[in-house]
Amino acid sequence: xxxxxxxxxxxxxRRTRTALTVGVIALVxxxxxxxxxxxxxxRHTLVSTGSADTLVVLRKGSTNDGSSAVPLEAVKALxxxxxxxxxxxxxxxxxxELVVQPFFRTRQGGRENVLVRGVEPMALQxxxxxxxVAGRMFEASRGEAIIGKSVADRYVGAELGSELVFGRSKWKxxxxxxxxxxxxxSETWVDARELAxxxxxxxxxxxxRLRVAAGTDPDALARRIGDDPRWALDAMPETEYYDKQAxxxxxxxxxxxGLAVLTGIGATFGATNTLYAAVQARRxxxxxxxxIGFSRFSILTSFLIESLxxxxxxxxxxxxxxxxxxHLVSFLLGGIAFGASTFTTNVVELRVGPFDLAASLxxxxxxxxxxxxxxALRAARLRPIEALRRG
Amino acid sequence: xxxxRDVSRTYKRGADAIRALDHVTLDxxxxxFVALMGPSGSGKSTLLNIVAGLDRPDSGxxxxxxxxxxxxxxxxxAAFRARHVGFVFQFFNLIPVLTARxxxxxxxxxxxLGKAERRERALTALRIxxxxxxxxxxxNELSGGEQQRVAIARAIVSDPEIVVADxxxxxxxxxxxxxxxxxxxxxxxDFGKTVVMVTHDARAEAHVDIIHxxxxxxxxxxEMAARA
Numbered sequence: 001x002x003x004x005x006x007x008x009x010x011x012x013x014r015r016t017r018t019a020l021t022v023g024v025i026a027l028v029x030x031x032x033x034x035x036x037x038x039x040x041x042x043r044h045t046l047v048s049t050g051s052a053d054t055l056v057v058l059r060k061g062s063t064n065d066g067s068s069a070v071p072l073e074a075v076k077a078l079x080x081x082x083x084x085x086x087x088x089x090x091x092x093x094x095x096x097e098l099v100v101q102p103f104f105r106t107r108q109g110g111r112e113n114v115l116v117r118g119v120e121p122m123a124l125q126x127x128x129x130x131x132x133v134a135g136r137m138f139e140a141s142r143g144e145a146i147i148g149k150s151v152a153d154r155y156v157g158a159e160l161g162s163e164l165v166f167g168r169s170k171w172k173x174x175x176x177x178x179x180x181x182x183x184x185x186s187e188t189w190v191d192a193r194e195l196a197x198x199x200x201x202x203x204x205x206x207x208x209r210l211r212v213a214a215g216t217d218p219d220a221l222a223r224r225i226g227d228d229p230r231w232a233l234d235a236m237p238e239t240e241y242y243d244k245q246a247x248x249x250x251x252x253x254x255x256x257x258g259l260a261v262l263t264g265i266g267a268t269f270g271a272t273n274t275l276y277a278a279v280q281a282r283r284x285x286x287x288x289x290x291x292i293g294f295s296r297f298s299i300l301t302s303f304l305i306e307s308l309x310x311x312x313x314x315x316x317x318x319x320x321x322x323x324x325x326x327h328l329v330s331f332l333l334g335g336i337a338f339g340a341s342t343f344t345t346n347v348v349e350l351r352v353g354p355f356d357l358a359a360s361l362x363x364x365x366x367x368x369x370x371x372x373x374x375x376a377l378r379a380a381r382l383r384p385i386e387a388l389r390r391g
Numbered sequence: 392x393x394x395x396r397d398v399s400r401t402y403k404r405g406a407d408a409i410r411a412l413d414h415v416t417l418d419x420x421x422x423x424f425v426a427l428m429g430p431s432g433s434g435k436s437t438l439l440n441i442v443a444g445l446d447r448p449d450s451g452x453x454x455x456x457x458x459x460x461x462x463x464x465x466x467x468x469a470a471f472r473a474r475h476v477g478f479v480f481q482f483f484n485l486i487p488v489l490t491a492r493x494x495x496x497x498x499x500x501x502x503x504l505g506k507a508e509r510r511e512r513a514l515t516a517l518r519i520x521x522x523x524x525x526x527x528x529x530x531n532e533l534s535g536g537e538q539q540r541v542a543i544a545r546a547i548v549s550d551p552e553i554v555v556a557d558x559x560x561x562x563x564x565x566x567x568x569x570x571x572x573x574x575x576x577x578x579x580x581d582f583g584k585t586v587v588m589v590t591h592d593a594r595a596e597a598h599v600d601i602i603h604x605x606x607x608x609x610x611x612x613x614e615m616a617a618r619a
Contacts, residue, residue, distance in 0.1 A: 001500065009488030288484040291445060292545075293473025293501050295466055385445050388480070 002289070002298050007305040010278065017274050018310065024270040025314025025367055026321065028263040029360045033322035035259060036359050037352035038336065039252040045348050046246035049182035050238035051128045053085075055222055057208040060232040063244065065099035066115075069203040074231040078208060081224070083216035087125055093211035095119060095126035098192050100199045102166040104155040112337060112345040114151065115187045116166065118195030118204075126209045127184065135160050135175035140191040146175035148185035150347035164188065167198040183242075186346045209238070264363050267314075271371025275307055279379045286379050287387025300380035307372020308365065315364035319357050326352040392552065392585050393419035393442055398451030400437050400608075411437040412448065413608035419601075421552070424579040424586045426595050429605035435589045436557060438605065442587055443476050443555045444468045456552055473501040477546025477584075479575075481558035483538040485530040491517060491541045492526040498549040516544035520574060536567030543574055547584065554578055556588040560595075572598040 011018045057078060062068035078084070079094040086092055098118035103111045117123075121137065124130050138144035147158055157164040157173070164171045171190060179185050196204040212218045222235035279286070286299060329336070329350045337345045400412040411434040419425050419442075427435040440446035441453055444460050445468075453460045456475045463471060477498075478484075485494045495513040504512070517523045520540040530538055539559060546554050556575060560568035576598045578584040588595065596602065604611040 002497075003489075003493070003500065005493070006486065006489060013488050284482070284484055285486055288478070288480070288486070289497070290469070291443070291472060291478050292498050293469050294497075295469050385440050388445075388484075 002294060002302040004305065007302050008309060010282070011306055011309055014278065014281075017277065021270050021274045021310050022314045022317065024267050025311055025364055026318035028260075028267045028367070029315050029318025029364050030321045030325070031263060032256070032260045032363055033319055033352050033356045033360045034325060034350070035252075035256050036356040037322065037326055038348070038350055039256055040353060040356055041348045041351050042252065042346070043246050044351075045181060045183045045186075045346055046242050049179070049184055050240070050242035052237050052239045053212045053218055054126065054128070054238040055210045055212060055218060055225070055235045056238050056241040057210060057225060057233055057235045058206075060226075060234050062207075062234070065097065065117075065207045066101055068206045069201075070096070070205045070208055070233065071203060071231060072205065074233060075205055075208055077230075078210065078225065081210075081221065083213050083221040083224075085211040085213040087122075091122065093122065093126050095123040095209040096192065096205040097123065097207050097209060098195050098199075098201065098204055099206045100167070100195060100201075104151075104158070104164070104166060104188075106155055107153070112155075114155070114166075114345055116195065117187050117189050118192035119189050120192055123189070123209070126211050127179070129180045129182070130177050130184065131179070132175045132177045135173070138174055138189070138191060141194060143169060143171055143194065144174045145171040145188055145190045146177055147173055147188045149176060149178045150185045150349075151188055152176050154347060167195075169194075169198050181349065183245075183346050210235075260359075260363050264367055267367045268371040271307055271310060271367055272375060274310070275303060275372050275375035276378070278306070279303070279375050279382075282379075283382065283387045286382050287384045287389075290382070290384035290387065296380040299382075300376045303376030303379050304369065304372045307376065308368040311364045311368025311371075314367075315361050318364070319352075319360060322352045322357075322360070326350045392421040392423075392456065393417070393587070394452070394454040395438075395441070396452040398438075398441065398448040398453060400434075400441065400446070400448050402437075410608050412441070414451070415605075415608070415610045417603065417610060419585060419587065421585050422579055422583045423601060424576055424599045425588070426599040426602045427587065427589045427605060428591070428595075428602055432607075433605040434608040435605045437608075439555055439557055439587060439589045442553075443478065444472050473498060473549070475551050475553055477549070477551045477554040479539070479542050479546050479554060479556035479559045481561040483530070483535070483542045483562075485538055485541055485545075487530050490527050490529055491522060491533065491544075494530070494541055495544045495548050497545060502549060512548055513544075516548040517541070519547070520544045534567075535563050536570060539563060539567070539571050540574065543571070543578075547578060547582070552585060554584050554586045556586065556590075558589055558591065560590065560592045565594075568592060569594060 057070060058068035059070060075096045079092040084092045084094060100116050101113045102116060104114040106112055138146050145164060151158050153159060160173055160176060162173055164173060212221055218237050225233055225235040336348050336350055395415055395417040398412055398415045402409045402411055427438055429435050441448055442455060447461055458471060492513045495516050496509050499509040499512060514523055514526060517526050520543050522537060522540050525533060560571050572595060575586050579586050
């Protein structure tokens, strides 16, 4: 086998060409890592919101809280269904909720639909992982609100002690909550009855969250609710509900794959070009190595190693840039706003994670192998006497 | 050592067929320094390539170091060259990104020798050609004569029986050319190598044992050189 320093030495010897090819691969890696990072962050935000032992109850046919309405009698009855979990004071872990989607004014002067969820205090126990990180929970009938971490500072009045203006009222922000990066962090929560009164909704609740008791099959309870002839309701585990919401992210994956393929092909041409030129410039060298006794396979591998080295260096530079840029975007913008399928805004923090980098690595190595293979094959197939002939 | 019987080789150039070798029969004994001479296109390089296992005849027998070359596959020929033949080229053909030692070590990478022994042997070969102290220099830091010496060190490092040299003095000034011819002579005399050299250089006559002249692919009667 030819020594590694032969392959690497040749890359260093042809610096400009090497730098240009590495640059192209690095740009492809940067673009794909960032885009993939954005899509996975969006999916993470939506998917991590759900928990398997919490049921979402909506009107039959509704796909989200915003387009649903659940009658008051149903809410009252469902709280006491067998299989609904209870807290330490034997209160059912049921959270009737009203969702409206008013416009909030952003600090930059734009307008965005934000999901405002009217809840009762029990909501903090039914929704898992909600932590109030500043201030306190709102008190009912006092025009108070708590806001998710992503809402804070993004909109006019969205800070502790300030007043948010939406609907027909002003709401004083008394607390800020986190929920492990889920989409709930893009919501504003107020008292359900106050919100119903403010939005003049004839039916006060759009949906109901129920925590399923340990030992009860969530699907069985969901079926019982769906089959109850008194109301036309559907129930499903929260995980399933948010999976459906996350389907909107799937189209971005398709775009990401398309983008990866197209830019990858471009970079492959670049790498191929570099290596064809290298083979042409090194014909006599290849002839000499073949004359000395190196096999075609040794020549093939050596050129493939050159190509893979180009790809790896491109990947390293591109991925460092992607991770850095991801942090910079999050630091400067605080996140990227996405329209969810409910038409409300989800603020997604751009994170380039191991999965995104692994996908970029696979892409970069594919570019290296595809770009290097044909030039390497040409080098390996050169007959020694033809390669040694000058001119 | 080298036996060619009735060897012919024809090349196609466009629609024309060019007969590079025409029923050539030739024996070269072990330990001789042989020059192949003749005008351009006379077939001397083709003859050298066939002896070295780089090219195959269309017909005839070629036995080198006891092996019938025309029967071998490409990979077998590569292995044959690695074991039995050292190469010296007109333009030295050193690998620019490797040092003198790195270049000389190349043929040893095809053996099972360990790193330390490869290094030791490469330095020994460089010592034989008088360039041990230049071992860590790259080819672009060496003169033409020095580069050709490194190439000779590379040709002998794996101790092959045969060294083939294609116009080894063609790109050198008079002083260096004579030094290279003396070095090749020493390979025969001191190390028992069989050296086959294609050359136009009239100075070669003073160093070789036998001169074979070719013209239009036909071998003339061997001419005993001045020193034989």
